[in-house]
Amino acid sequence: MLAKRIVKQNELNFLKRELRFLEETEVLPGGKAKEIEKLYEVQRLSFTKTLLYVGSILIGAGVLSFIASNWDEIGKTVKFILIIGLFIACNLAGFKMEKNYPKTSKGLYYLGAIVFGAGIFLVEQMFHLGQSFQAAFLWWSLGILPLAWVLRDKWILLAASLFALIYLADEQYLQGLSIPFWILLWIAAIYILNEKIRYSKAIGFVTGLLALAFIGTVISFFINQYENYDDPYVYGLVYLVLGIALVFSKGKIRDIYVVLGYLVHGSAALLLSFEENWPIDWMYIPFSFLYLLFVLYLIKRGSLLSIIILCVMIFRFYLDISFDFLPKSFVFIIGGFLLLGFGFYFEKQRKKGVGVHE
Numbered sequence: 001m002l003a004k005r006i007v008k009q010n011e012l013n014f015l016k017r018e019l020r021f022l023e024e025t026e027v028l029p030g031g032k033a034k035e036i037e038k039l040y041e042v043q044r045l046s047f048t049k050t051l052l053y054v055g056s057i058l059i060g061a062g063v064l065s066f067i068a069s070n071w072d073e074i075g076k077t078v079k080f081i082l083i084i085g086l087f088i089a090c091n092l093a094g095f096k097m098e099k100n101y102p103k104t105s106k107g108l109y110y111l112g113a114i115v116f117g118a119g120i121f122l123v124e125q126m127f128h129l130g131q132s133f134q135a136a137f138l139w140w141s142l143g144i145l146p147l148a149w150v151l152r153d154k155w156i157l158l159a160a161s162l163f164a165l166i167y168l169a170d171e172q173y174l175q176g177l178s179i180p181f182w183i184l185l186w187i188a189a190i191y192i193l194n195e196k197i198r199y200s201k202a203i204g205f206v207t208g209l210l211a212l213a214f215i216g217t218v219i220s221f222f223i224n225q226y227e228n229y230d231d232p233y234v235y236g237l238v239y240l241v242l243g244i245a246l247v248f249s250k251g252k253i254r255d256i257y258v259v260l261g262y263l264v265h266g267s268a269a270l271l272l273s274f275e276e277n278w279p280i281d282w283m284y285i286p287f288s289f290l291y292l293l294f295v296l297y298l299i300k301r302g303s304l305l306s307i308i309i310l311c312v313m314i315f316r317f318y319l320d321i322s323f324d325f326l327p328k329s330f331v332f333i334i335g336g337f338l339l340l341g342f343g344f345y346f347e348k349q350r351k352k353g354v355g356v357h358e
Contacts (some may be wrong), residue, residue: 005040012040079126083119087112106151113144113156117163138167145189152197161190161206165213173217176224183214201256208260212242232277240268247298259305266309273316288313 019033090112098105117140124131141163148156164186172178187210194203219238223231246253246261269291271277275284292313298306 012037015040076126080123083115083122087115087119090115106153109147109151109153110156113147113159116140116143132170134167134170137163141167141186145186145193149193152193154194154197154200154203157190157193157197158200158203158206161203161210164190165206165210168210168213168217174220176217176220176222179217179221180214183210187211187214199254201254204254204256205260208257212239212260212264215239215242233272233279236268236272236277238268240265240272243268262303262305262309266305266312269309270312270316273313288317 016033016037019028019036022028023030023033090108094105094108094112097108117136120136120139120143124136141160144156144163145160147153148160164183168180168183173180187207190203190210191207194200194207215238216235219231219235223234243261243263243265246257247265249261250258269288273284273288273291275281278284278287292310295306295310295313299310
């Protein structure tokens with residue numbers, strides 16, 4: 001007997017609707033839909049797994065809290081042995097229980113990852129290494145990524161991605177003192193591993209943010225080479241182009257990166273809609289006008305996210321412009337009519353058989 005395929009509830013609901021449609025149109029013979037449905041099972045939250053994972057976190061927090069509260073009374077050698085010993089014990093116990101108790105094993109691996117991260121901060125404090133707060137997250141990410149690779153675990157991989165993102169917020173990169181080129185290898189490793197395990201949109205989104213953050217460090221580095229250089233609009237223009245490129249790459253890349261593209265070009269346009277961010281004050285006016293036309297074009301193509309961007313831009317100018325001659329309530333009424341109009345347009349498009357996308 002074939003093992004059932006695990007899917008999400010919304011995926012199963014979609015499958016059922018399609019199978020019913022295929023039966024009604026006689027593409028599938030009667031009764032075949034139910035036969036196919038039996039091959040799928042909804043992914044449900046495991047109570048046992050939840051207890052084990054939460055328990056692991058609580059144990060880790062408790063042990064580390066005990067060590068931290070008695071930190072001053074413990075010698076450096078004992079401190080170091082405690083951290084290393086607890087880390088090895090968690091992973092060794094997880095490895096020994098992996099075959100017979102896989103859920104408990106994974107909980108112990110998670111505990112080991114938490115101990116590893118806490119140990120980095122404690123060792124840094126113990127030996128006064130003088131590294132930045134963000135650098136500790138870098139080493140944490142470096143330490144748990146191999147574990148994510150071996151276990152093919154999306155949660156550990158997500159944590160490694162987030163820690164790498166925090167690292168890129170280091171002051172040296174924000175000020176443009178250097179470019180962390182090696183982080184490109186890290187981004188590639190996370191991307192490849194995410195493709196190998198069951199693809200996670202959350203990890204894909206964070207990977208996209210990592211790539212965009214790296215580009216930000218490159219911009220900061222080159223801007224730092226020039227004194228008195230008006231930089232906000234440079235960031236805005238670069239990210240605007242990148243966001244639009246992601247949006248028009250739909251079909252060639254995963255949908256989550258297209259969504260990220262909308263967020264990026266919308267945020268960049270919002271930054272560029274303020275006159276103080278331009279080297280010439282009046283340039284924000286033609287830019288805003290052209291961008292609004294572009295957003296309307298995207299809406300005409302069926303972009304729902306562009307409606308949100310349009311509303312944000314409307315409210316941005318509403319806050320910036322004096323409406324003494326126009327009651328505030330009238331502005332909301334205009335916004336309401338715009339949304340109703342777009343809703344009517346999309347409904348009309350659907351009736352014509354035109355698909356609506358992001």
